[in-house]
Amino acid sequence: MCGIGGIIGTNCQSPEKVRILTDMMRSMAHRGPDGEGQDGDEYHVFGHRRLAIIDLEHGHQPMLSNDGNLVLVYNGEIYNYQKLRQQLLIKGVRFRTFSDTEVLLKLLEAHGSSGLHRLNGMFAFALYNKQERYLLCARDPFGIKPLYYTVTSEGELLFASEIKALFFHPALSVQLNQTALFEYLTFQFCLEGSSLFQGIHAVPPGHTLEWRHGWEQPRIQRYWTVDYTINDRYSEDYAVDHLILLLQDSVRQQLVSDVPVGCYLSGGLDSGVVTSLSAMHLAEGLHAFHGRFTETPSYDESHHAQAIADQYSIDLHVVTPTAKQFVDLLPGLIHAMDEPAAGPGLFPQYLVSKAAREHVTVILSGLGGDELFGGYARYLVAYLEQCLKGEIFETREEGRHILTLESIITNLPLLRQYVPMLQSFWQEGLFAAMDRRYFRLVDRCHLLSTLLHADLVSQYDPETIFGAFRDIFHRAATGSYLNKMTAFDQVTLLPALLQVEDRVSMAVSLESRVPLLDTRLAAMAATIPPRIKYKNGELKYIFRHAVRNLLPPSVMQRKDKMGFPVPLNEWWHAGQIREFVLDTLLSERCLGRGIFDRHALTRLLEAKNFRFDRQVWGVLSLEIWFQQFFDGYYASKRIVS
Secondary structure, rough: EEEEEEEEOOOOOHHHHHHHHHHHHHHOOOOOEEEEEEEEOOOOOEEEOOOOOOOOOOOOOOOOOOOOOOEEEEEEEEEOOOHHHHHHHHHHOOOOOHHHHHHHHHHHHHHHHHHHOOEEEEEEEEEEEEOOOOOOOOOEEOOOOOOOOEEEOOOEEEOOOOHHHHOOOOOOOOOOOOOHHHHHHHHHOOOOOOOOOOOEOOOOEEEEEEEOOOOOOOEEOOOOOOOOOOOOOOHHHHHHHHHHHHHHHHHHHOOOOOOEEEEOOOOOHHHHHHHHHHHHHHHOOOEEEEOOOOOOHHHHOOHHHHHHHOOOOOEEEEOOOHHHHHHHHHHHHHHHOOOOOOOOOHHHHHHHHHHHHOOOOOEEOOOOHHHOOOOOOOHHHHHHHHHHHHHOOOOOOOOOOOOOOHHHHHHHHHHHHHHHHHHOOOOOOOOOOHHHHHHHHOOOOOHHHHHEEEEHHHHHHHHHHHHHHHHHOOOOOOOOOHHHHHHHHHHOHHHHHHHHHHHHOOOOOOOOOOOOOHHHHHHHHHHHHHHHHHHHHHHHHHHHHHHHOOOOOOHHOOOOOOOOOOOOHHHHHHOOOHHHHHHHHHHHHHHHOOOOOOOHHHHHOOOOOOOOOOOHHHHHHHHHHHHHHHHOOOOOOOOOO
């Protein structure tokens, strides 16, 4: 796990360009405390910060080919690097190290971008051909590892693992991307390739970036996609057997490390599966890390985590974040994120990561199962409406793939806590087209619209945002509503969650791995018939069935899916965070930005029945982001440790 950055242009060996790159890399020192390096010539200068995980004595970067023509900087882990190394050895390729970095370099040297299809891992890299002045960048299929780029007015291409690093180039200034702001207000994340900074883009997951000397803009191309062709030969038993084998192999591969490895353990299904499989594979005792709040039982899952730990003799470390830590840490966490966070879970996740780093250097996470196998309650809401529509109008939009109202009824108690959402959802647009209905389930702008400044509201075009949503929603070649929903979330929500995963772990120099996000698992999940994958409307049915013998019955039978809730409302009413929030949101610089309506925001915060909900979090997160990046910080290009 590392930080990478570079400049492609002219006069790149000048003291000024070297200083710029040095500042860029210093701003990402947390990503790689174990080493640093640079390589450059007239047309490029690359930098690297290393967190040593594999082949600790070697594998330093930038890494050059034997003839010195190719230079690689790379962030991530290639889990099948040993197999790829053997394949290359058979073909006569010789290695100087035992690192996955050299395997990646030799693979790209031999096969170019076509070699990307052989990789199983998480990665973002830049490979430069000095003779041809050609740059190839790529990002892993899910976007586990970040990679941002921009083209300056002088025609230089810059790339880096974090957005903040790019602003150390004097040709760049911090400017708001208003289109992306509307996307954030709608979804609480930006859509593919967008960022809230004008001119700064993310290489989308599963895409390459190519750049040659003299080009005005880079070329972005997709190299990996999911095939949603349903395999009707799948039986439930076969799907279960194949799935557990893939899960075991993915965890086994991702446990390979030359430094200590641990697991996040929330007490839920996904992290429990990853942790239990890890405990089975490791010869020595496993350390797991859990975060909890003790304000009310609804915030405390520690007894579930402890049950898993007891079953596998795992050493469980429990962290209890406080309101004071929230106030003290939140501005720095938003700064680490580069963009506003979709939810407050980044705060406890950071503290759990910090605790983990005291014991391990690599951590395995359960992220990804909900997006691959259908774990969100809104999928059940969507299918409830789909079933009602089918029964009332005697239609079957998905043919034999659709659930029946009779089959879904037994799982409806899961929606009890979502009754307010159901009431709002069905006020209008009932039984509309699939894309309209799912857009309404993920659209959060209605929560913020009453707080937005009139000038901003006048510029907001919901149909434009819906059009961008629709293009992604229908990209997956499938008639299954479930697959369309999960496909959309995999390319939009999932990268936003992975951004949190990356930033909070990298902030403490901890490598986070996500075994559920294996391309083989994703390919399998996409082809399982929805009637099996989502049987009777049970969230993650096939996944739950496959892992049913791994976890204690008390965990398998849980009905209280929690995520990582933070007791912000309780802290507000106890007076623990009120002053911080009011000072932030009722400050003149916040009220004068032209983003929020002064009177509406004041009324909300001063209301007697005030509740600190997701709407308030969205406002707070956005305002702190403005403070961190627009209120003079980067005008001075100052670096903080």
